[in-house]
Amino acid sequence: MSSRKKNLLKVIVLGDSGVGKTSLMHRYVNDKYSQQYKATIGADFLTKEVVIDDGSQAATMQVWDTAGQERFQSLGVAFYRGADCCVLVYDVTNPKSFDNIKSWRDEFLIHANVSSPETFPFVILGNKIDIEDSKQKISAKQGQEMAKELGNIPLFLTSAKDSINVDVAFEEITRGALQQNQNDADAFKDDFNDAINIQLDDESSSCAC
Amino acid sequence: MREGDMQGYVEPSAIRMKVSKSFDDDSSLSKNNSNVTSGDFDSGVGMNTRKNQVASQNITMNNPIYSMKAKFGIRSPSVPNFQDSLYSGNNNSTPILNNSRRFDPGINKNESNNMDTRKYWKENADVDSAKETPIDNNKTHDDPAMSVIDLYNDDDGYSRNNRSSMGHQLEDYHLESDDEEDEDSENNHESSEMLAAVSNAEFLPKSITLNRKELNTEHCDRYGFKKKNNYVSEETYNAWWEDYSGYCIRRKHKWLLLLQKSGLPVHNDIPVRFPPHSEKLKRYVRKGIPAEWRGNAWWYFARGQEKLNKNKDVYSNLLLKMGNLEDETQKGKIQDLDVIERDLNRTFPDNIHFQKEAFSTKEPVMIKSLRRVLVAFSLYNTKIGYCQSMNFLAGLLLLFMDEEKTFWMLVIITSRYLPGVHNVNLEGVNIDQGVLLLCIREYLPELWTEIESSYNGYTKNTPNNSANSKNLFLLKLPPITLCTASWFMSCFIGVLPIETTLRIWDCMFYEDSHFLFKASLAIFKICEPDLLKGKPSHRSFSQYSLTNTKQHRSNACQDDYDMQMFQVIQTFPKTIIDPNDIFEKVIFKRRLQLNRLDQNEIDKCRKYVAVQRQKHKNYDDIIGKLGNTSPFDEKSDEQNLHGGKFIDNSINILGKDLKMTSEMVNEALSSEVYDFKRGFSGVNWNNSIKERVKHMRKKK
Numbered sequence: 001m002s003s004r005k006k007n008l009l010k011v012i013v014l015g016d017s018g019v020g021k022t023s024l025m026h027r028y029v030n031d032k033y034s035q036q037y038k039a040t041i042g043a044d045f046l047t048k049e050v051v052i053d054d055g056s057q058a059a060t061m062q063v064w065d066t067a068g069q070e071r072f073q074s075l076g077v078a079f080y081r082g083a084d085c086c087v088l089v090y091d092v093t094n095p096k097s098f099d100n101i102k103s104w105r106d107e108f109l110i111h112a113n114v115s116s117p118e119t120f121p122f123v124i125l126g127n128k129i130d131i132e133d134s135k136q137k138i139s140a141k142q143g144q145e146m147a148k149e150l151g152n153i154p155l156f157l158t159s160a161k162d163s164i165n166v167d168v169a170f171e172e173i174t175r176g177a178l179q180q181n182q183n184d185a186d187a188f189k190d191d192f193n194d195a196i197n198i199q200l201d202d203e204s205s206s207c208a209c
Numbered sequence: 210m211r212e213g214d215m216q217g218y219v220e221p222s223a224i225r226m227k228v229s230k231s232f233d234d235d236s237s238l239s240k241n242n243s244n245v246t247s248g249d250f251d252s253g254v255g256m257n258t259r260k261n262q263v264a265s266q267n268i269t270m271n272n273p274i275y276s277m278k279a280k281f282g283i284r285s286p287s288v289p290n291f292q293d294s295l296y297s298g299n300n301n302s303t304p305i306l307n308n309s310r311r312f313d314p315g316i317n318k319n320e321s322n323n324m325d326t327r328k329y330w331k332e333n334a335d336v337d338s339a340k341e342t343p344i345d346n347n348k349t350h351d352d353p354a355m356s357v358i359d360l361y362n363d364d365d366g367y368s369r370n371n372r373s374s375m376g377h378q379l380e381d382y383h384l385e386s387d388d389e390e391d392e393d394s395e396n397n398h399e400s401s402e403m404l405a406a407v408s409n410a411e412f413l414p415k416s417i418t419l420n421r422k423e424l425n426t427e428h429c430d431r432y433g434f435k436k437k438n439n440y441v442s443e444e445t446y447n448a449w450w451e452d453y454s455g456y457c458i459r460r461k462h463k464w465l466l467l468l469q470k471s472g473l474p475v476h477n478d479i480p481v482r483f484p485p486h487s488e489k490l491k492r493y494v495r496k497g498i499p500a501e502w503r504g505n506a507w508w509y510f511a512r513g514q515e516k517l518n519k520n521k522d523v524y525s526n527l528l529l530k531m532g533n534l535e536d537e538t539q540k541g542k543i544q545d546l547d548v549i550e551r552d553l554n555r556t557f558p559d560n561i562h563f564q565k566e567a568f569s570t571k572e573p574v575m576i577k578s579l580r581r582v583l584v585a586f587s588l589y590n591t592k593i594g595y596c597q598s599m600n601f602l603a604g605l606l607l608l609f610m611d612e613e614k615t616f617w618m619l620v621i622i623t624s625r626y627l628p629g630v631h632n633v634n635l636e637g638v639n640i641d642q643g644v645l646l647l648c649i650r651e652y653l654p655e656l657w658t659e660i661e662s663s664y665n666g667y668t669k670n671t672p673n674n675s676a677n678s679k680n681l682f683l684l685k686l687p688p689i690t691l692c693t694a695s696w697f698m699s700c701f702i703g704v705l706p707i708e709t710t711l712r713i714w715d716c717m718f719y720e721d722s723h724f725l726f727k728a729s730l731a732i733f734k735i736c737e738p739d740l741l742k743g744k745p746s747h748r749s750f751s752q753y754s755l756t757n758t759k760q761h762r763s764n765a766c767q768d769d770y771d772m773q774m775f776q777v778i779q780t781f782p783k784t785i786i787d788p789n790d791i792f793e794k795v796i797f798k799r800r801l802q803l804n805r806l807d808q809n810e811i812d813k814c815r816k817y818v819a820v821q822r823q824k825h826k827n828y829d830d831i832i833g834k835l836g837n838t839s840p841f842d843e844k845s846d847e848q849n850l851h852g853g854k855f856i857d858n859s860i861n862i863l864g865k866d867l868k869m870t871s872e873m874v875n876e877a878l879s880s881e882v883y884d885f886k887r888g889f890s891g892v893n894w895n896n897s898i899k900e901r902v903k904h905m906r907k908k909k
Binding site for chain 2: 008017018035036037038039040041042043044045047060062067068069071072074075076078079096
């Protein structure tokens with residue numbers, strides 16, 4: 001299959017206000033960090049080209065950064081639809097943001113109208129691990145327990161500031177998004193079955209970040 | 210006359226030409242004005258020195274060139290809350306400060322500081338000016354600003370000669386401020402610093418930078434924002450500013466003439482009252498209010514004083530309440546406090562007034578003010594509490610007026626200009642987005658076609674497809690509104706570059722909220738070519754051929770295009786550095802249909818959308834297709850919105866008939882289509898005239 005068709009992967013980043021969604025997104029897409037991000041109102045998006053496998057497949061990842069304040073959820077509902085992966089972010093120094101992960105996931109599933117909620121790819125990021133240990137309130141263990149509870153969601157402890165685990169996490173996100181994209185395509189078997197044919201289980205598959 | 214004076218007199222001919230030429234260029238200037246201007250201009254040219262200014266003080270009020278020099282600063286707006294550090298002694302803001310300082314001194318701890326620096330400044334100024342000639346203190350405050358012409362006209366001869374005629378204080382000031390790249394000027398002494406303090410931020414002399422090196426003020430604009438950002442380079446900014454600052458000077462000159470004509474006083478360069486509404490004033494406002502007047506002008510046009518007079522002591526009481534909160538550690542009970550706290554440093558991190566000084570752990574005064582205003586507001590209006598984006602509104606206001614006024618302006622904005630927009634359910638945003646969509650459909654039909662087809666892609670496989678009436682987009686807003694929502698919520702702060710934003714704010718306060726819609730349409734209008742560039746050319750074909758794929762992820766072309774559209778909408782506004790791109794290319798073009806939009810239309814439109822959304826929700830509930838997933842649960846808020854009664858009625862009517870089908874819904878809803886008043890909507894009016902004429906004829 002040498003289709004040059006470009007896939008569009010839609011990734012949505014959710015989480016409480018101030019957990020570092022914008023920073024993570026910029027770190028991944030531009031490999032930059034700034035102390036000077038403003039609060040996000042509504043939503044912003046960035047795109048990144050990802051090359052899959054041997055380079056025969058290209059995809060455009062569209063990362064959506066959302067406003068964290070609760071009341072903004074109702075605004076974002078419209079664009080949850082068609083998402084290929086959902087990234088849930090908490091701040092390891094902020095227990096409340098950790099507790100809210102579950103409700104962010106539920107909120108997403110309600111509005112995204114995904115075909116099979118059980119298999120939809122989520123990724124959880126516990127951000128700000130660069131901050132001194134004494135200020136970290138959520139341990140890795142707690143994080144893993146929650147991730148397991150929510151259905152074995154992959155968890156990464158990240159730092160957008162020091163660029164820790166961000167690329168690895170987004171590799172996983174890409175993988176999940178591609179899988180989802182594939183599943184959807186399979187679910188709607190049609191004349192587009194030549195669009196995507198990637199061995200996703202292949203360990204060597206990774207994005208060119 | 211001293212030698213320097215002579216030189217000063219001879220040389221400026223070039224600059225005179227330049228400035229008066231720019232006046233002629235300005236299209237809005239009436240012939241009468243232009244004559245007056247150039248005449249007076251000539252007679253005033255010799256007065257370059259302070260000495261001469263003093264000597265000729267009697268004629269200053271009627272002498273535009275004097276005013277040009279003494280009052281035409283492109284200065285930083287007052288920044289009243291920041292006086293104790295960078296702008297100590299900036300007397301621009303003194304009137305404002307004195308105006309409404311009624312609450313307890315504990316609130317404004319910096320005030321004593323202010324007084325000290327001001328006093329210090331005065332003493333120094335007195336001593337120094339005494340050497341030359343007795344001089345009025347107030348005047349000396351204005352003096353540094355008179356150099357603005359030198360600064361903005363790259364006529365070196367003029368400024369150099371001028372310098373020699375000045376006292377050494379001024380000379381230093383000129384040396385520093387004239388040439389941004391003049392590194393030597395860093396080694397300057399205190400006296401110049403004093404003068405520098407009253408000059409504007411745009412060309413803040415290096416002596417201040419010396420004290421606050423880390424701030425690098427030369428990289429900031431006159432409001433303290435970094436010139437450079439991801440979309441505009443500093444070079445681009447400087448190149449544009451060279452032109453635009455000239456424009457600002459010319460506009461301020463016109464404003465002064467206008468105020469003079471209307472017999473309104475301008476004390477210390479700051480008018481407190483403005484002329485009554487008129488077409489002429491509207492034009493003036495649209496061309497921009499002088500930056501240093503904005504605080505007062507906005508306050509005046511938004512009728513802030515009225516509001517404050519009715520609510521005396523409310524703000525200080527709120528602050529007391531806030532203080533008590535801290536004592537009783539009830540903070541946790543108010544959810545908003547957390548979010549406010551997180552947003553304080555994420556409001557204007559690129560503005561020096563909101564940044565910590567280097568090596569200091571002290572919280573900037575601005576941040577403290579911002580916190581007080583936002584917390585006070587969340588206590589004042591519990592229906593709104595704190596909504597992200599209000600931090601931007603309050604933050605910008607704080608750059609132009611004091612805390613209490615900022616608070617009341619925030620109250621006014623969130624109730625009068627953007628009703629319901631910041632409420633917990635954000636229904637006001639949704640309504641305004643619906644209105645914006647209707648406006649696009651009406652005024653930018655080509656763009657609407659694209660938005661609509663993109664939207665259809667999104668909704669094709671939604672469960673209630675059958676109810677896909679003409680107006681469904683009013684309930685389930687297209688994703689594009691996710692971008693445009695922030696345009697309204699923060700009134701373009703962070704969406705457009707600052708000067709452009711401020712010009713829209715000028716008009717918003719003068720012309721009311723419809724201007725936000727007009728500005729949005731103008732932005733779309735300018736970026737329309739970009740938006741339409743990549744539209745999928747074979748849409749009709751591909752849609753036809755893909756009907757059996759349930760439209761799922763099938764239309765790659767459309768997807769790409771959608772993304773491109775988002776990209777343009779997201780980034781294009783950030784590049785509109787020149788406000789006149791919006792104003793001259795769109796807003797001032799009378800022939801453009803969209804300029805017919807007025808407040809009445811928007812009010813009607815808002816009502817209509819509110820009702821439609823409510824009906825859709827009710828239908829959805831009745832049919833049960835959406836079930837309880839509807840995120841809009843708070844009915845109480847509807848009362849607040851336009852046409853609250855109307856909505857209630859429709860609810861009752863709907864409640865009677867529970868056996869609705871989606872087809873019925875569809876039919877019912879599509880029968881109500883909003884009609885904008887057209888150019889030829891005078892049909893009714895004409896008919897009535899016809900009738901009257903008929904009657905009259907019959908009588909005859």
